[in-house]
Structure formats: C-alpha cells, structure tokens
Amino acid sequence: MKKIRLFIARHGQTDYNRRGLLQGRGIDAPLDETGFRQADLLSTYLSGYDTDGLYSSSLVRTWQTAEPLRKAKKMDIVREKDLDEMHFGEFEGKPYLDAARELDNIQKFWKRGDLDVPVPGGESPRQVFDRANAAFHDIVRKFSGTSLVMILHGRLIRILVSEWLGMGLKNMHKIEHQNAGINQLVYDGSFKAVYLNKTDHLVS
Known part of the structure; x- marks a missing residue:
C-alpha cells in the first residue's frame, strides 16, 4: 500500500471550551474569536504541505476550523458524520467540574479495559472507535492522493490515535490535545507518529 501523510488537528476554541462546558456530538457550537484566530494559524502552517484531501466531522466547529485551509488550497471540505465527537450523553452542556466525579468513575472502567461501558445516554469508547475507524478506512480506500488533513x-483524537499507535484504548487518556493542535502520522497499512499535539504554530 502507498504511504499517506496524515495530519489530524483538533478544532479551534469554542465558547464551550472557554467556559469549561462539556461538548460532545450533541453540541454543535461554533468557534469563538480565539478559535477563528487559531484556525487561521493552523491554515498558515498546513499550507506549507501538499494537501490532497480535506476532511472534517459534520459539526460546525471542525469545518469552520478547516475553512481557512479550504480557501488557501481552493479545495472542498468533505464533512463526515462518523467522524463526529464522542456523544457524552447526559453530561453534554454541563460544566466539566460538575460532571468530573461521575466521569472519573466511568474512566476507571475504561482505564482497566472495560471499553464497552458508555457514558450515560451516550457512547462507549469502543463504539466511537468502530464508527470513526471504519470511516477513516473508507476514506483511504477511495483516496488517490498522498497527503490527507482531518x-x-x-476525545475522538485520543480514541483513534491511542488505538492506531498500539497503545490501546485503555490508554487514550495519555494522548494530549489542545485546540488547533496537530498530530502528524504516516499510514501505509499501519500507523507511525511523526509528532503529536504540535502547538508551536499557534504562537503568533
């Protein structure tokens, strides 16, 4: 199989991020002023690389983050619903601090390998991985280029990257992420990390 350079970036900041509110698949919040600035800085960095495909989830915060790069590269953004964030069920929209105790209890199950345990009213890590991993491989099957931006x-980045790099989903909490941070991987049937959670492009 040919080698694909894969850039996976987290969306820019939203008001929910700024206020410490949980924001999953059911919250379709736009970027805030800081988030739009981060999207521009992300585009400036990624514009230095060839881009043959540009993908986002179906949620507004990801395709707004992709928009400056779309304009720079004069290409379409493909929005893929199965790349949406984990559904955090009854915790969505709540302050993280209010839900922290219950989330910590759920994450204890995940850390010991009980990955089919869902968030109440939401998804389990295994469900999220299965849908998003299937979407990625469907994209790759149809993809004719060599450089892909997503x-x-x-949380989705933690789930995918931990499993793809052989750490296992139970170690997803070890994958760090920041708004508009970038992970560069190489995929040729298996995944190798070039760097994870790169953020120096955001210093302007």
Whole structure:
C-alpha cells in the first residue's frame, strides 16, 4: 500500500471550551474569536504541505476550523458524520467540574479495559472507535492522493490515535490535545507518529 501523510488537528476554541462546558456530538457550537484566530494559524502552517484531501466531522466547529485551509488550497471540505465527537450523553452542556466525579468513575472502567461501558445516554469508547475507524478506512480506500488533513475533536483524537499507535484504548487518556493542535502520522497499512499535539504554530 502507498504511504499517506496524515495530519489530524483538533478544532479551534469554542465558547464551550472557554467556559469549561462539556461538548460532545450533541453540541454543535461554533468557534469563538480565539478559535477563528487559531484556525487561521493552523491554515498558515498546513499550507506549507501538499494537501490532497480535506476532511472534517459534520459539526460546525471542525469545518469552520478547516475553512481557512479550504480557501488557501481552493479545495472542498468533505464533512463526515462518523467522524463526529464522542456523544457524552447526559453530561453534554454541563460544566466539566460538575460532571468530573461521575466521569472519573466511568474512566476507571475504561482505564482497566472495560471499553464497552458508555457514558450515560451516550457512547462507549469502543463504539466511537468502530464508527470513526471504519470511516477513516473508507476514506483511504477511495483516496488517490498522498497527503490527507482531518479536522476532528479532542476525545475522538485520543480514541483513534491511542488505538492506531498500539497503545490501546485503555490508554487514550495519555494522548494530549489542545485546540488547533496537530498530530502528524504516516499510514501505509499501519500507523507511525511523526509528532503529536504540535502547538508551536499557534504562537503568533
């Protein structure tokens, strides 16, 4: 199989991020002023590379982050619903601090390998990985280029990258992410990391 350079970036900041509110698949919040600035800086960095495909989730915060790069590269953004963020169920829209105790209890299950345990009213890590991993491989099957940019979400990035790099989903909490941070991977049937959570492009 040919080698694909894969850039996976997290979306820019939203008001939910700024206020510490949980924001999953069911919250379709736009970028805030800081988020739009981060999107421009992300585009400036990624414009230095060839881009044969530009993908986002179906949620507004990802395709708004991809928009400056779309304009720079004069290409379409393909929005893929199966690349949406994890559904955090009854916790969505709540302050993280209010839900932290319950989330910590759920994450104890995940850290010991019980990855089919869902968030109440939401998804499990295994469900999220299965849908997003299938979407990625469907994209690759149809993809004729060698460089692919995907603008995604924090928890989703943790889930995909931890499993793709052989760490296992139970170690997804070890994958760091920041708004508009970039992970560069190489895919040729298996995944190798070039760098993870690069953020120096955001210093302007």
